Amino acid sequence: MRKDTRPFYMLFFIGMIPLIMAIGNSMFIPLLPQMQYDLMLTTVESGWLLTSFSIPAALFVPIGGFLSDRFGRKKVALLGLMTIAFGCFIAAIANMLVIDVFPFLLIGRVIQGLGAGTVTPLAMTMVSDLYQGEQRTRALGSMEVFNGIGKVISPVIGGVILGVSWTISFVLLLAMSVLAMTGIMIFIQEQAEDITEAEQTCNRKKQLMNEFRLQWRWLVPIFLSGGIGMLLLFGFLFYFSFLVEEVNITHSFVKGLILSLPLLGLTIISYLTGRYLKGNEDSYKRIMIYSICVMIVAVGSLLLGDGLALAIIGLMIYGCGFGSFLPAANAALASIITPYLRGRIFSFYAMFRFLGVAFGPLIFGFWVGDTLQMVYNALFLLCFNGVIMLYSWPCLPIGKPCGQDNFSHI
Known part of the structure; x- marks a missing residue:
């Protein structure tokens, strides 16, 4: 079968990987208050139910990329999905x-986190192996759609599960992992890699270090922004879940729907930004600077009060700001990184984002006792992030063009 005529179901089973990753964490956000009550946990202990998934996932993202390069995408994907299923089985039993x-x-x-980290970098690489030309571009875009859908529907699914029993969450994740594993096993064929002469002869570790040395002015602010952005997003969602629980809303589906609003804003703005993003250095810089400013304003708005309505508006604005940052950062990384090092660089970037997801609920579990100080701490992190970004980019395309220099020399 030619690479440009592959059936949709192949894309569907690969797309289940980012879908499982999103649902594997975000689905539990609306469940945490009830799990904390049923298991008689502290707020910090309930935060560990998210963190214990995300930290191993973050640490294993680069390992998954390395293993897939050495042993093949399909084998590593099946191993990772099998690990997720085994973790779900232990929790359910x-x-x-x-x-x-x-x-x-x-x-x-x-x-579950170990398996999630192993398969996280594989969706993009499998699609790149299977598709070419315009089909590859569309398929890569579809992976972002699966990821966005997972982020949006996860709290809604959690709200529905909450109306029955939170124990079903592990059974659902187990079923999704088995479905994805079965589809990939049957329908996805391993592709032979085209190893370039440069890859065969160069010292990969030395070349990777050299890439960081050349591109640090891009990599440092992007990695830091991705980690801090995710830390605050999932930390505020963790705090948000308790605010929603305190409101007299009887239907659990409505609670999940409310929790999905910031993620819906993130997904929509991320899609629109990616669609209209101009492929040049000035555009990437400008959008990332504006995004940080919007995120600062969103968090600052929480100082006006502590009601649920204000929290919804503030977090939706924050989600929109972070949603505009993500496609600009992805496009910038794809433009500046040597093609045969992209997988490794993106793996490190994904690791920073996963660490943010991991530590967000845990850190906010300590901060939630003093909401005013919590907001000030979040503002400090965002302002620090902005200072690093401004320091890294001597030329800022605000009101003037910086010129389209080589990406290696900002």
Whole structure:
């Protein structure tokens, strides 16, 4: 079968990888207050139910990229999905058979995170292997659609599950992992890699270090912004879930829908930004600077009060600001990085973002006792991030063009 005529179901089963990654964490946000109550946990302990998934996932993202280069995308994808399924099985069984459930839930979540980190970098690389030309561009765009859909529907799914029992969440994630594993096993064929002469002869570690040395003015602010952006997004969503729980809303589906609003704003703006983004250095810089400014304004607006309505508006604005940053950062990385190092650089970028997702709920678990100080801490991180960005880019395309120099020399 030619690469430009591949059936849709192949794309669907690959797209389940980012879908599972998004649902594997965000689905639990609306469930945390009830899980905390049922298991008699502290706020910090309930935050660990997200963090115990995200930290192993973050650490294993680069390992997954390395293993797929060495042993093949399909084999590593199947291994990672099998690991996620095993972690879900442990958590589901513990809920039925064990009295002290919490330690087993953490073990299951850690195993799920190990599998998630292993498969995270594979969707983009598998699509790049399978498709060429315009089909590849569209397929890569479809991966972002799956990722965005996962972010939006996760809190809604969590709200629906909350109306029944939070224990079903692990069964659902197990079923999705098995479905994706079965589809990839049957329908996805391993592709032979085209190894360039440069890859065969160069010292990869030395070349990677050289790439960081040449491109640090892009890589440092992008990596830092991705990590801080995700930390604050999932930290505020963690805080938001408790605000929603305090409001007299009887239907759990409505609670999940409210929690999905910031992620919906992020997804829509991310899609629109990617569609209309101009492919030049000035455009990437300008959008990232504006994005940080919008995020600062959004968090600052939370100082006006602590009601649910204000939190919804502030977090939606924050989601829109961060949503505009993501496609600009992705496009900038794709433009500046040597083609055969993109997988590794994107793996490190994904690791920083996962670390933000991991530590956000945990850190906000300590901060949530003093909401005013929590907002000030978030503003400090964003302002620090902005200072690093301004320091890294001597020329700022605000009101003037900086010129389209080589991306290696900003």
